[in-house]
Amino acid sequence: MSRRASSYDESDVRIRPGKGSRPRTKTRPAHDDAREAMVVSVDRGRWGCVIDGDPDQRVVAMRARELGRTPVVVGDQVSVVGDLSGKPDTLARIVKVADRTTVLRRTADDTDPFERIVVANADQLLIVTALADPPPRTGFVERALAAAYLGGLKPILCLTKSDLADPAEFTRAFADLDLPVVLAGRTEAVDEVAAMLAGHLTALIGHSGVGKSTLVNRLVPDAERAIGVVSGVGKGRHTSTQSVALPLPGESTRLGWVVDTPGIRSFGLAHMVPDDIIDAFGDLRDAIEDCPRGCTHLGPPADPECALDELTGHSYRRAMAVRGLLAAVSGHGGDDEASTDEPVTP
Known part of the structure; x- marks a missing residue:
């Protein structure tokens, strides 16, 4: 072993930080405040929905990450959370698709x-x-x-x-x-x-x-x-x-x-x-x-x-x-x- 190498100790080794010891939970939010809605339109990753079937309560929604690639089509009864005001440039989330x-x-x-x-x-x-x-x-x-x-x-x-x-x-x-x-x-x-x-x-x-x-x-x-x-x-x-x-x-x-x-x-x-x-x-x-x-x-x-x-x-x-x-x-x-x-x- 060379003299140069022998001068190193463990403090000289750079340790790559890990992802942490805290395990990733599979628990998802209960979404107890979700509102029921019907899908009335679909356009490239955005769904038009009406809250409680009321045509005057329209929101634009995206599919929540926990749904994965679950298909959502016109007529589906869904649960939505997030911004349900329906104002321009707002976006709700579809968190559940009913049977x-x-x-x-x-x-x-x-x-x-x-x-x-x-x-x-x-x-x-x-x-x-x-x-x-x-x-x-x-x-x-x-x-x-x-x-x-x-x-x-x-x-x-x-x-x-x-x-x-x-x-x-x-x-x-x-x-x-x-x-x-x-x-x-x-x-x-x-x-x-x-x-x-x-x-x-x-x-x-x-x-x-x-x-x-x-x-x-x-x-x-x-x-x-x-x-x-x-x-x-x-x-x-x-x-x-x-x-x-x-x-x-x-x-x-x-x-x-x-x-x-x-x-x-x-x-x-x-x-x-x-x-x-x-x-x-x-x-x-x-x-x-x-x-x-x-x-x-x-x-x-x-x-x-x-x-x-x-x-x-x-x-x-x-x-x-x-x-x-x-x-x-x-x-x-x-x-x-x-x-x-x-x-x-x-």
Whole structure:
């Protein structure tokens, strides 16, 4: 050992400071002062929320760190803390997302296994379809019905441009599904539609050009202004790829909300299996218990022993209508249409 080295002792060694002996706690704040809110808009890491469902108590919120990458979508019931004044440039925090009662899902196409949540906690799905210009296609309605049944939403078929074509022929295809049908053409008042939406959170879907935006503006007269308010959440602006919840007019906050879902280019159902659709109908759900293992319920020749063929009366007619849904969404027949061809406005 050299003379130079021997002159050092432990006091000459630089010790790197540690992270401390105090262990990091996993305990998170209880947030006992959190307020309940509903998410009405989403824009790049910022969520527009209304406190206690009151449209006049709007806040902009970020997702709290403890939530990680927990998805938060329009319709979610959340707990928020922080600055709840709603003043410009203020920011609250979402600290909890409540369990969802329903979920409307889709995939990009029928080969994409990744599910996208369109809206949470909606109890109704208003499927807006024009009877002409563009001509109606059963494929889109069938897919929307399948998604509604799977997600636990009550579907309603809303027909526009009824002054251009008779709705009887188109609606005949869905008669045995007990599907409510309402007309909302330019010559019809929207009172019936509004009555069906009152007290509910209803998601609206439809093709470009079917009159959905016109219907939204008739239901919510200040919809354009409202969209500007709920989507101005601090980091961007509303685009047609974002869902937005709008309150129906009235004095009570329980009058209902409509969720406008423009910009959906496709309505794939890769996440769905036949039993998901059939489970929506009690009589059919009981019947398929007698089906052989692996039955797809599509009937002969693929499933010669399908128990649905043994039904009678209205149950049989309903089974055949549901079989049409299964054929459409599985690509084995029907007016299949995975894409809604909805253009996105830049």
